[in-house]
Amino acid sequence: MPDAVLLHDLPALSALRSPEAAALTHGGTHTTYGALQTAIERCAAGLLQLGIERAARVAVFLEKRVENVVACFGSAAAGAVFVPLNPLLKPEQVGHILRDCNVRVIVTSGERLALIADTLRQCPDVRTVVLIGDNTPSEKEGLGKFAVIGWNELLDAAAPKAHRVIDTDMLAILYTSGSTGKPKGVVLSHRNMVAGAKSVATYLENTAQDVIVSALPLSFDAGFSQLTTAFHVGARVVLVNYLLPRDVIRAMEQESATGLTAVPPLWIQLTQLDWPKAISERLRYFANTGGRMPFETLKAIRARAPKARPYLMYGLTEAFRSTYLPPEEVDARPDSIGKAIPNAEILVLREDGTEAGPNEPGELVHRGALVSMGYWNDPDKTAERFKPLPYGVGGRESGLVIPELAVFSGDTVRRDAEGFLYFIGRRDEMIKTSGYRVSPTEVEEVLYSTQLVGETAVFGVDHDTLGQAIVAIVTPRPGGTLDRDELLALCRAQLPAYMVPAVVDVRGGPLPRNANGKIDRPTLAREYRADTQVAAR
Numbered sequence: 001m002p003d004a005v006l007l008h009d010l011p012a013l014s015a016l017r018s019p020e021a022a023a024l025t026h027g028g029t030h031t032t033y034g035a036l037q038t039a040i041e042r043c044a045a046g047l048l049q050l051g052i053e054r055a056a057r058v059a060v061f062l063e064k065r066v067e068n069v070v071a072c073f074g075s076a077a078a079g080a081v082f083v084p085l086n087p088l089l090k091p092e093q094v095g096h097i098l099r100d101c102n103v104r105v106i107v108t109s110g111e112r113l114a115l116i117a118d119t120l121r122q123c124p125d126v127r128t129v130v131l132i133g134d135n136t137p138s139e140k141e142g143l144g145k146f147a148v149i150g151w152n153e154l155l156d157a158a159a160p161k162a163h164r165v166i167d168t169d170m171l172a173i174l175y176t177s178g179s180t181g182k183p184k185g186v187v188l189s190h191r192n193m194v195a196g197a198k199s200v201a202t203y204l205e206n207t208a209q210d211v212i213v214s215a216l217p218l219s220f221d222a223g224f225s226q227l228t229t230a231f232h233v234g235a236r237v238v239l240v241n242y243l244l245p246r247d248v249i250r251a252m253e254q255e256s257a258t259g260l261t262a263v264p265p266l267w268i269q270l271t272q273l274d275w276p277k278a279i280s281e282r283l284r285y286f287a288n289t290g291g292r293m294p295f296e297t298l299k300a301i302r303a304r305a306p307k308a309r310p311y312l313m314y315g316l317t318e319a320f321r322s323t324y325l326p327p328e329e330v331d332a333r334p335d336s337i338g339k340a341i342p343n344a345e346i347l348v349l350r351e352d353g354t355e356a357g358p359n360e361p362g363e364l365v366h367r368g369a370l371v372s373m374g375y376w377n378d379p380d381k382t383a384e385r386f387k388p389l390p391y392g393v394g395g396r397e398s399g400l401v402i403p404e405l406a407v408f409s410g411d412t413v414r415r416d417a418e419g420f421l422y423f424i425g426r427r428d429e430m431i432k433t434s435g436y437r438v439s440p441t442e443v444e445e446v447l448y449s450t451q452l453v454g455e456t457a458v459f460g461v462d463h464d465t466l467g468q469a470i471v472a473i474v475t476p477r478p479g480g481t482l483d484r485d486e487l488l489a490l491c492r493a494q495l496p497a498y499m500v501p502a503v504v505d506v507r508g509g510p511l512p513r514n515a516n517g518k519i520d521r522p523t524l525a526r527e528y529r530a531d532t533q534v535a536a537r
Contacts (some may be wrong), residue, residue: 005167006190008044008077010197010231012037014208018234021208024066025255026239031066033234039066039155043074044162046154050105050128050147054079054163055170057101061085061094061108061116064218064239067132067151069227071107072218076171076190079163080105083173083185086219086515087112093183095119097175098126101185101376107151109133120146130154167191173376174221174317185376186221186317195369196320197228199342203324204259204285204311208234211282213257215240215248215266220516221317222261222289245269249279256282261313263290263517264297268455269510271300272478280305285327287311290518292423292441294448295334312338314423318385319366319407322346323421335445336420337413344368345394347406348415353390356415361424364413367394367406385410412439429521431460433468434498440521443491443499447472450490452482455511458501459525461532472501473524475509482506 004010011023011033019034031039047058058075060082062068068084075082083101085094094116098106102125108116109132120126128147171193173185206212212230214237216223230237238255242248245266252260253276260283262270267288283305288298293312302310310330314337315321323346325338340346348362349355356362367389374382388403389396396404412424425439432438440458447456454475460468476482484504491500505528514520 004194004197004232006076006165007171007193007228008040008073010194010228011040011073014231014234018208021234022236023231023234024069024237024239026065030236036066036070039070040073040077041159042155042157043070044077045159046157047075047078047080047105048160048162049157050154052078052080052104054165055081056104057081057083057173059083059085059098059103059106061087061106061112062132063087063241064214065132065241066239067107068218069239071130072172072224076165077162079165079169081170081172083175084217084219084224085175086217088217088515091116091119095122096182097185098123101173104128105130107132165190167194170373172224174219174224176317184378184381187373187376188221188320189373192320192370192372193224193228195343196225197232199344199370200225200321201229201232202342203326204229204287206230206233206235206259210235210258210284211238211255212236212259212261213238213240213248213251213255215242215251215260215262217516220290221320222263222315223516225321226261246273249273249275252279252283258282258284259286261287261289264288264293265455265510265513265519266517267293267297267301271297271304272454275304280307283308285309285311287313287324289313289315289321290516292335292337292445294445296448296451298330298334312336314338314421316366316407316409316411318372318409319344319368320370320372322364322366322370322409325420329420333420335422336416337423338421339419344370346421347394348413348421349390349393349408353393355393358417359414361412361414363427364409364411364421365389365406366409367404371405371407384408429459431458431468431470433460433463433466433470436498438470438499443470443472443495443501446491446494447474447487449494450487452477452480452487452490454478454480454509455519457511457519457521457524459521459528461503461525461529463502466502469502470499471503471505471525471528473505473507473511473528475507475511478509 015033015037022030023033023036024031060071072082105128107130167190171190175183214226309327312325314323323338347365389406391398443458454477456474463469
């Protein structure tokens with residue numbers, strides 16, 4: 001059996017091995033690998049029949065459903081580049097992305113088309129709208145400049161010859177969730193995604209018997225990873241569009257889930273619910289990404305699923321995934337982000353480019369096959385984040401003439417004497433107060449440890465004497481109340497004086513999320529600063 005080289009090889013090879021095995025579950029309906037592969041091939045043929053050029057962009061603006069998966073992998077098979085759009089994005093954000101990367105074809109539903117119809121008219125490069133569902137004729141009205149076809153019509157096309165593609169060609173553009181409406185696109189190659197699938201499936205020990213619940217958006221690198229790791233081993237993915245966290249619990253129970261990856265805000269919500277016994281009997285592992293999981297939340301998950309192996313992970317879209325903490329190390333060092341994933345090297349560098357010593361703070365730098373191709377159409381931001389690796393660092397020797405680009409994350413970490421990494425904070429989020437640099441995540445961890453707080457976001461605001469004052473936005477636990485004085489007293493008992501929040505703002509939950517489900521700290525900080533300025537006038 002050949003090895004996967006291109007993204008669409010992943011489901012194709014699983015279809016060759018086990019065509020009758022279930023690949024996807026959506027709404028209680030299973031799609032086999034054989035049927036999925038046929039749909040992917042037909043989608044690729046339809047796009048080629050439309051005249052899609054090599055590396056032309058195909059946007060997919062849908063909730064999680066089988067057609068979403070087929071459109072992404074079909075675009076890859078056609079030699080195009082897919083652009084998954086988070087279904088939570090507003091029309092102006094969708095329009096920015098469509099114009100920014102010159103999208104030629106957009107796959108969407110009638111419902112979503114109604115939301116973005118005016119926006120589409122301002123996107124001169126869009127040629128074709130492919131509509132999911134049976135309401136195509138009525139949706140064609142008023143969209144004269146576009147060709148509008150139905151999904152079934154696309155899949156009924158003949159099969160022209162596909163464009164030649166190699167693994168270093170670009171495959172996808174994932175746009176980060178921008179709170180300003182101007183997200184930036186990270187360009188990924190086939191090699192990036194396939195190497196990532198193999199790496200993650202290796203340390204998660206995924207097999208064809210796994211049932212993976214997909215709760216994260218497919219526009220989020222960790223969300224799309226649920227597909228690629230599953231398809232690499234022939235596992236089944238359960239596509240979940242949840243309105244409430246209880247919907248995720250229900251899917252885990254009904255589908256006998258063996259694996260779930262989520263971001264900390266979702267884990268916090270899940271641990272506030274009762275878990276049926278069936279979940280703990282079947283769940284083999286759970287994984288965290290997108291920020292540090294509060295220790296109290298980790299303990300709560302392990303109490304509900306004691307047999308499941310915990311994987312604490314760190315990653316960035318620019319390099320997909322960087323580190324993980326092996327489950328056997330969680331009890332000894334639960335606050336660590338672990339070590340490099342397979343086929344990646346993680347460096348901790350000083351500002352002069354030399355390697356930091358044990359427990360010395362430095363910038364996390366990622367090198368290897370998962371380093372992406374940069375930011376689309378943004379040379380300045382690309383140059384800030386993607387830099388040549390200095391000689392004498394990692395595997396770089398002075399005799400190598402061609403430079404190697406690595407991702408300089410902007411995150412400050414330290415590496416202990418045993419090689420385990422610890423996250424300190426993002427450089428642009430560090431709070432500078434009373435002459436100290438304070439990590440907001442470190443303060444948040446203490447707030448969660450009090451067990452008084454449901455959710456929290458910590459940030460700094462300008463202060464005449466402190467430089468910056470620490471502000472904590474907090475919510476009470478579900479069904480409870482929160483005593484601000486009690487919370488501050490517990491903080492003073494656990495934190496040095498300069499790290500104790502100067503302001504504790506108690507609000508009803510939940511706190512706002514960005515499009516990837518993370519607590520939107522930048523927006524909360526911006527709104528708090530604006531409200532404070534208004535109140536001071």
